[in-house]
Amino acid sequence: MNNSNRQPTLWRLACLLGMAFAISACAGVTPWVKPYERQNLASPTMAWSRDGLSDGYMHHVYQARESSRGSEGGSGGGCGCN
Amino acid sequence: MAVTRHHFAGALGAFLLALAAMPSQSAVLPEDRADMLYHRYTGGGVTVDGPAVLVRKKLKDKYSLSAKYYEDSVSSASIDVQTTASRYSEKRTEYGIGFDTLQDKTTYSINYTTSTENDYDAESAHLDISHDFFGDLTTASLGFSQGWDTVGKNFDDNWVDREVDRRHYRASLSQVISKDAIINLAFESIIDEGSDNRALGNPYRSVRIYDDNSDILSFANEQYPMTRNSDAWSVKARYSLEDKSVAFSEFRQFTDSWGIDAWNLQVGYLYPLTPEWLLEGRVRHYEQTAATFYSDLFSADDNLNFYARDKELSTFDNNSFGFTASYERKAPEHWYVSKGRASIMYDFFMFDYDDFRDARKQATPGTESMYSFNASVIRLLLSVWY
Numbered sequence: 331m332n333n334s335n336r337q338p339t340l341w342r343l344a345c346l347l348g349m350a351f352a353i354s355a356c357a358g359v360t361p362w363v364k365p366y367e368r369q370n371l372a373s374p375t376m377a378w379s380r381d382g383l384s385d386g387y388m389h390h391v392y393q394a395r396e397s398s399r400g401s402e403g404g405s406g407g408g409c410g411c412n
Numbered sequence: 413m414a415v416t417r418h419h420f421a422g423a424l425g426a427f428l429l430a431l432a433a434m435p436s437q438s439a440v441l442p443e444d445r446a447d448m449l450y451h452r453y454t455g456g457g458v459t460v461d462g463p464a465v466l467v468r469k470k471l472k473d474k475y476s477l478s479a480k481y482y483e484d485s486v487s488s489a490s491i492d493v494q495t496t497a498s499r500y501s502e503k504r505t506e507y508g509i510g511f512d513t514l515q516d517k518t519t520y521s522i523n524y525t526t527s528t529e530n531d532y533d534a535e536s537a538h539l540d541i542s543h544d545f546f547g548d549l550t551t552a553s554l555g556f557s558q559g560w561d562t563v564g565k566n567f568d569d570n571w572v573d574r575e576v577d578r579r580h581y582r583a584s585l586s587q588v589i590s591k592d593a594i595i596n597l598a599f600e601s602i603i604d605e606g607s608d609n610r611a612l613g614n615p616y617r618s619v620r621i622y623d624d625n626s627d628i629l630s631f632a633n634e635q636y637p638m639t640r641n642s643d644a645w646s647v648k649a650r651y652s653l654e655d656k657s658v659a660f661s662e663f664r665q666f667t668d669s670w671g672i673d674a675w676n677l678q679v680g681y682l683y684p685l686t687p688e689w690l691l692e693g694r695v696r697h698y699e700q701t702a703a704t705f706y707s708d709l710f711s712a713d714d715n716l717n718f719y720a721r722d723k724e725l726s727t728f729d730n731n732s733f734g735f736t737a738s739y740e741r742k743a744p745e746h747w748y749v750s751k752g753r754a755s756i757m758y759d760f761f762m763f764d765y766d767d768f769r770d771a772r773k774q775a776t777p778g779t780e781s782m783y784s785f786n787a788s789v790i791r792l793l794l795s796v797w798y
Binding site for chain 2: 360361362363365367368370371373375376378381382383384387388391392394395396397398399400401402
């Protein structure tokens, strides 16, 4: 096997080892924020978007004036603000 | 004739599709709520305003229905209009319906939207699936949208309507980091396919062509590639502080097959002044590079397949800031509604172009000063929960 073939093989092996390590590490992890500790997270002020309708309008303004699009984020899934 | 409306319209097609990409926070159905919005954009000679209404209602705590109405009234004397066309006004109306269902820890969402104006129609359908796991600390979402646009042109009997197909593929992951912090990672890939080289552009806009030898300035229709592929990823974070205020930020990077690279960063702070009053401030920076086929002034010697002079395809940046003030009150026990909120939101934008010249100036083509303009958006929102 020459060097040009060996390098991708070593790379794949390193990736597999890395993935195996990551998976084994995750297997021992348990949810670290208990349900009774989530009052701050549950506050409406922590929602990705408090007002889907008006935030959706701002995305429209940006898309009309800028070329970027996608991954805007904002309100909850299926916000109905399409 | 209108020369800016098609960027609004084209952006609308993408916008209708993009909104379904919004990340969910946990497997719950949206609240029963009605929103009434008045929106107004002014800047660069353009005024766009109108109302919007969104109503949601749950059924048996397993299903949620939504209906939306949205209206834009456009009055435009933008720089494009002033240099190559005449002032215009028009109205766009949009209707949307949605259905959400919650099954265990998975939310399924289907939305359909249709939009009409006198020279542009857009339809779109969206499917999104969102699932909570890892003790409800993690939410993974996948989505797909398909859009169908029809591009018309007023006052041109020879114009043949163009068709645009849009497809969006998206994924996002929301993760609770601590009892005070949450982040979201999102990726979205978008594919536009036009029926010919004028489908993705603006049928009203022209490029400028200058002949140095004869000192003659002429104009020609824009020619765009038939396809556009773009990728955007973003990371968002929210952090709850000791006094119940919230700091938030968002970074997004974008690239597309037209050679445009862009990024934006927003940071903000939300402060509950009293149990009823909530204040928010935010600043945002955006910048992008130009499309490879963009030029402010083409040469008569250029022999190109594609050419455009859309300032949204040029090199520019946009700095903005905004604030929100909202007042919320619970309703008396016997009322049908449980609470109400009134909000006012104001944002101010400063656009500065690096290679788009102000062609209204009397000067040799290519020597005019660079264009810039300011704009503002005001939103008045009234919401009730029931």
